[in-house]
Amino acid sequence: MNQKAVVLLSGGLDSTTVLAKAMAEGYEVYxxxxxxxxxxxxxxxxxxxxxxxMGVKGHKVIPIDLRSLxxxxxxxxxxxxxxxxxxxxxxxxxxxxxxxxxxxxLGWAEVLGAHSIFIGVSxxxxxxYPDCRPEFISAFERLANxxxxxxxxxxxxxxQAPLINLTKAATVNLGISLGVDYSVTVSCYQASKxxxxxxxxxxxxxxxxGFEQAGVADPTRYVxx
Amino acid sequence: MNQKAVVLLSGGLDSTTVLAKAMAEGYEVYxxxxxxxxxxxxxxxxxxxxxxxMGVKGHKVIPIDLRSLxxxxxxxxxxxxxxxxxxxxxxxxxxxxxxxxxxxxLGWAEVLGAHSIFIGVSxxxxxxYPDCRPEFISAFERLANxxxxxxxxxxxxxxQAPLINLTKAATVNLGISLGVDYSVTVSCYQASKxxxxxxxxxxxxxxxxGFEQAGVADPTRYVxx
Numbered sequence: 001m002n003q004k005a006v007v008l009l010s011g012g013l014d015s016t017t018v019l020a021k022a023m024a025e026g027y028e029v030y031x032x033x034x035x036x037x038x039x040x041x042x043x044x045x046x047x048x049x050x051x052x053x054m055g056v057k058g059h060k061v062i063p064i065d066l067r068s069l070x071x072x073x074x075x076x077x078x079x080x081x082x083x084x085x086x087x088x089x090x091x092x093x094x095x096x097x098x099x100x101x102x103x104x105x106l107g108w109a110e111v112l113g114a115h116s117i118f119i120g121v122s123x124x125x126x127x128x129y130p131d132c133r134p135e136f137i138s139a140f141e142r143l144a145n146x147x148x149x150x151x152x153x154x155x156x157x158x159x160q161a162p163l164i165n166l167t168k169a170a171t172v173n174l175g176i177s178l179g180v181d182y183s184v185t186v187s188c189y190q191a192s193k194x195x196x197x198x199x200x201x202x203x204x205x206x207x208x209x210g211f212e213q214a215g216v217a218d219p220t221r222y223v224x225x
Numbered sequence: 226m227n228q229k230a231v232v233l234l235s236g237g238l239d240s241t242t243v244l245a246k247a248m249a250e251g252y253e254v255y256x257x258x259x260x261x262x263x264x265x266x267x268x269x270x271x272x273x274x275x276x277x278x279m280g281v282k283g284h285k286v287i288p289i290d291l292r293s294l295x296x297x298x299x300x301x302x303x304x305x306x307x308x309x310x311x312x313x314x315x316x317x318x319x320x321x322x323x324x325x326x327x328x329x330x331l332g333w334a335e336v337l338g339a340h341s342i343f344i345g346v347s348x349x350x351x352x353x354y355p356d357c358r359p360e361f362i363s364a365f366e367r368l369a370n371x372x373x374x375x376x377x378x379x380x381x382x383x384x385q386a387p388l389i390n391l392t393k394a395a396t397v398n399l400g401i402s403l404g405v406d407y408s409v410t411v412s413c414y415q416a417s418k419x420x421x422x423x424x425x426x427x428x429x430x431x432x433x434x435g436f437e438q439a440g441v442a443d444p445t446r447y448v449x450x
Contacts, residue, residue, distance in 0.1 A: 146361045147324045
């Protein structure tokens with residue numbers, strides 16, 4: 001029987017690539033998405049479609065209202081989305097988001113008997129979020145093994161971040177080699193209800209440049225007009 | 226201005242004692258509870274009452290459906306509650322629960338500008354849950370400082386577990402000295418809708434013995450008949 005893995009799936013470019021990689025490595029994949037009050041909740045439609053198209057074993061979308069905490073341009077409509085690169089951690093940083101997501105993934109992993117959790121963070125072409133850095137991932141892995149029955153009983157949990165050292169272009173090339181259809185992924189922080197990207201937000205800019213640098217035609221549907 | 230603190234408040238004996246301690250230390254307290262699909266959700270009524278009676282600055286009850294993950298006697302009705310002490314980690318252990326709760330507390334702390342998170346875990350008279358041990362708390366604190374903007378910017382977050390080395394009796398005595406009214410707290414895993422305790426579950430047994438050993442009259446309302 002294949003080893004099980006929980007894969008965090010936002011519906012964007014990075015997590016979809018990671019999902020493809022986990023499938024290619026032969027894991028029995030359980031995809032996990034969050035309806036956390038994000039502006040761009042159309043990404044969840046993308047996540048559902050991707051999970052179905054790629055034949056995962058299970059997919060859950062867990063509601064967790066981070067909007068009730070606020071503190072980010074993604075979860076508080078009174079905070080504007082930045083349209084150009086800034087110094088330091090941008091306004092789109094959601095306090096403790098990856099910690100919350102990994103924690104719930106850990107709970108599901110333990111119930112499933114999965115010893116691997118995959119997350120699509122990168123510390124190269126990224127927005128400067130603290131919870132995308134390798135030291136964060138290692139610290140979470142250490143915590144996970146102290147927090148759980150499986151950790152205590154000697155069945156280690158690993159947190160795999162296969163994109164951590166990849167540029168966006170390298171991620172695109174990896175995905176293309178694995179047959180990922182990026183046209184269905186949604187990265188834009190203010191995507192339209194039908195999933196069209198703005199082309200100007202931080203996430204769009206990183207994605208666009210990734211396709212350019214990879215020499216791959218950008219299949220993103222941008223808002224026209 | 227007082228320092229702010231987020232206090233995890235289940236509505237039980239331990240977390241209420243911790244809340245009283247944080248208030249006594251002069252923190253401006255923001256209490257955080259979770260509607261996670263627990264059997265004993267009457268504890269949330271207790272939490273609301275306690276937060277109001279004790280005059281916290283804010284109280285949030287965040288829904289997070291751990292029942293959709295299952296894996297515990299507290300979140301899956303097909304798993305029976307144990308009625309006597311067992312070897313190892315009991316069936317009431319909820320996978321990754323304290324990791325999830327602390328993560329969301331961390332997010333709120335960051336939005337509030339609070340640098341302290343209080344949690345009522347103890348590693349003495351406890352159920353053997355891995356996420357109640359001091360090494361878990363230290364690992365979470367380390368993670369918290371890597372995960373967040375405040376950590377990165379040098380404003381450390383501390384996770385305070387003032388009961389970690391206390392027996393249940395010592396906790397009761399601490400609470401009594403701080404004026405806690407334990408009659409409104411609910412610890413029972415299968416409390417009735419009006420908050421009456423069964424007297425036989427693991428949580429009831431620990432609590433009962435705590436009052437006995439402290440030499441304090443037990444104000445718990447038990448189911449009669």
